[in-house]
Amino acid sequence: MGDWTRPADTFPEDGKRLLIYVVFDRRGEVGDFVLYALEHLRAFCDEIVVVSNGPLTAKGRERLETVGDLVLERPNEGYDIWGYKHGLDAVGERVASFDELLLVNDTWFGPIRPFGPIFDRMNAHPLHFWGMTDHLRVEPHPFTPEDQDYLPYHLQSYWVAVRRRMFTSPEWQAYWRDLPAMKTYSDAVTKHEGIFTQHFTQQGFSGEVAFPTLTDKIENHAVLYAEQLIDAGCPTLKRRPFFQWPVFLDRVAVIGKWTLEAAERNGYPVELIFDDLARNVEPRVLNADAALLRVLSPTDDAYDPAKPLRTAVIAHIFYVEMTDEILDRAGYLPGDVDLIVTTPERERADEIERIVAARKFPGRVDVRVVASNNGRDQAAFLIGCRDVLLSDDYDLVVKIHSKKTPQDGANVGRHFRRHQFENLLAGPHEAANVVALFQQQPGLGLAFPPTVHLGHPTMGHSWWANRPGVAELCAELGIRVPLDEVSPLAPFGSMFFARPQALRLLVEREWTYDEFGGAEAYVDGGLAHILERMPVYAAGELGFHSMTIATPAYLAKSHTAFDYNLDQMSATMPEDTQHQVQFLRRAGYIGWGRFRDFVDMWVRLHRPDAADRVDSLFARTEGVRGGLWRARQRLRRR
Template identity: 35%
Template sequence: MIFLLHWDPRGEVEDYVLHLVRGLRPHAERIVAMSNGALTPAGRERLESVADAVWERENVGLDAWGHKTAMERFGLDELAGFDELILMNTTFYGPIGSFASTFERMDAAEVDFWGMTEHARVVPNGFTGRGVMNRHLQSYWLAVRSRMFRSDEWLHYWENLPEIRTYLDAVLKWETELTTHFEELGFVDEVAYAGDHRTLNPAMFDPETLLDEGMPIVKRRIFFEDPMMLVNERVAAWRVALRMMESGYPADLLWPDLARHTAPRVLQTNSGAYAIDTDATSAYDAAHPLAIAVAVHVVAPSGLVRVLLSLRALPGPHDLYITVADEKTRSAVEAALAEVDDSHRAWVEVRVLERRGDRYGMEALVVALRDVIDSERYDVIVKLRAVERHRGADVQEHALASLLGTPNRTANALALLQSDATIGVVQAPIFAAGSQDLGDHPEAGFDAARSLARQLGIRVPLDDAIPLLPPSAAMLVRPAALRLLLDTTAVPSVRPHDHERDLDLLLGGARLRLITAAAGELGFRTFTTINARYAAALYDSLYFAFSGNELINAGPIAHLMYWLRKARPRVAQRVDRPYQRARRAWRTLREARGRQDEPGVEA
């Protein structure tokens, strides 16, 4: 008997949940899904297609009270007819391979309850700073044999379950106490994957060792954890994903789910969504060419010729749409078109949109070219800008070189979209070498983007500081990934001064910040393509940044230690030992806390 606890902020049911239930089906006589929160009609229908029953409740008491409610509703008399009860949630991907070997091995174990993984004992308790956090089975998977769940002790435990209002309550009053409570009553437990792990919390911070041991699940949290925490904990989430897929786990279950629930820059970093192109060969399938539209917004006509020349790298015919702010600029555009001949240019149209502050060309894209996006004629839109030669030329040149630098480079960028339906945006990287513009656009404020996202129904977490799409706004994008941005009636509640150009800047900047999140809401992820020469130029600076690892996501004390090592090495030597001891203690506390945002708690 399985009680599967589910929670989704949208009330929906992702494909990975259906896959999980189907994987459990051969090993369970009954599967009852309990949703902590209301489901959409479509979500409920999807869950009913794989579970024996689907129940909904208000999300009060988190997992503990969800399981308590499910058992009470099912009935203890009905439950008594089963040999094993499994309480689990949907905070993990699986099966990686099959659950068969796990169930076969644990069915033979003479135990009263068992879990997939455990959290080690921690002193002091990382959540309170004092006392002990007991070693415990982690609550995303708790299997209980009939001797235990039919006992008076089990009934008494749940009848007296304390009120749980917060995640901290769930950890301190339930998860970290349940194992010890029943051990002290004489019940015997076992961990399915209790190998030699290098961390207190292997489900989060040692997933590859667990995969080596044959564990058929991977925690979702790994992929949307703070990238700097994963660096410090030596977790390569991209490698975990690769191993999952090598074991047969479908990529189209993993990436769309994460795209809808993870800040775009976090997901790209954790998933390793970067392609370093050497220009050596082309991966583009010319036998099945993409229908391509090119959208160029002209900020300054002087930069248009360079853009038009770069389009010669496209692998086949394309339609060209150029947007300008006035009729005067249209004349200059027509002169540039006459100057640059391109045999691949099948169609040209120049459109006027009077938006003076549209620096990034985002308003031109979603307003002036809305019919192009909606037409379903194109597989991909190449979005570019033409800017002044003496202003932003390095950023512009870098964007063109990254996406359209050579025929092979362009073909390989398009091949990413051609070969992987989960990729919605392919972008150039931020131009960081010798440039002050690292993508932090003051006019594209976070508050304005967040306000616009609420109105557009975009619930993907937004990147806090630097948006993923660089200020060049150059990208290859599927028209379907832009759909949520086409509602031009939405205006940020955060307003600039009463000046039309300021509002255009705010809208364009906010949409720039939202491009990757809007794509993510629809299940598309973003890939960055980097040419090998630029990647080589960045290597030394990146290595230097990471060589001072304590500065990554660090506070003032770490920065002070870095300065002491450079300027006062003797002083640094005297204070380094106590400083390192303090860092180790903090790391232990932080690991114990687990940084868990999901409804299923794991200390």
């Protein structure tokens, strides 16, 4: 690449390398994956300068100082590029004492494969600069087609190494001196990443890429072919495949689970990946991108009896006649299991105790009469069992309750109950396999059935009126996990497996029964329904990820219904799912197909600039119509 007119050097055997590493953490706390990467880069770098785009907490700075020689903080402006500039300015003329400069940011996990072979290979090449991965030329330009004909071929800016002949040149100094402001992601691409390679090669500097594009397709190979790059020896795994829009990944058939398996197969501690993603990615997006649904085998057990988990079943029983079923389900769990039962009245408690005594439940049983049935199972769990959840006596809790859903039709209520019980605690093998997930994954916080949809209009609507309350409660509790845009990832029905530590943010807050209100408050927008949608976000803030679990028998019903329903909804729309979703998003809310609804959709699709004027016109028209209707009614009354 380039005209090769300038002399170029290999990296000397006794050469010195400077790393400028830019990190961004919305909490200022710094993820473990960053420390892991820097610890492994230390063997190849004589000096490490870490630049934080945004303020650090005291703990965050302390952690970075264990792996960096100099830690700098700056405002989160100009993306990683201006972070690189800040680091270069701080090093100043000392940069000339190094043989190679590494400009690297934190948008990747690694090393997935060892760094050594890459440095050995690239050290031996006479060149001026090199990158880890590249991007083919794109025509027309995806960001500024009206100003530029194409996006040039370029090395991706998350990892660029530069040799001394280039970073001590007047051209290099002029480039960084005249670096333009960058206020948007588009600016970062068009004003630096997309032009850096072409700018310097046109001036006679030579560059190479360690892992060239794998196919002739114009795609972001570092994101879409991450698994194949790992197999080729690439040490860096971009974070983007795990927060990219799932609909897009579906269209290009990128399977995040295969990429994770490749990382794990090569020895990378994937818990570092999940710790980062759980804190920073919408949970439902992560669930889809990383395929975090586990199908529970009804025969083979992955459970390790040599590593039992101290388990408590916390069951709220309002319908005493369901006590036997709850005892049956609790009995499926492996190892020693305690049962804590909550119920709102002494009479119910006495009957429950008689049933439990007759059944001779093997573990410890504690039947508690809660002070109020306000908030039902939610309040009984967070208030009536707060001492249990904060005690550190248990490694795992299973929250269940006597569910009948009498307000829905008989079939709908029966299905919802079976959806909960038969996915959570279908039998001894299935229950043991859920516990095995917690044995195998120390960062797993919750496991619960997928979103119920048979008989329920949850798809696309399951925030209902609860999102504002969830956002308010997240702000109160310091939860900064991004909320899902369309529907939350949540244990609808409020039954789940959980590590008590993952629920700390919810449990440590002291709730009162009055906050939940009476039966009339058990509606969307009420505290109980808000809390039903909170556990995954609360767990994610502490670095715990969540999974959905289902049995083959349930998926046989669920998937076939999904398959048919999607086929029906796609029949009148163009092309693939991504284009269909994008089309519908541009069209906006369909409403009930009234004339007004169709006009609004047409305007949003074809004349979005006129939307406000059309809304104003309809408002005036409806005002006139309303006035005429009221006048007509007055005449009738006369």
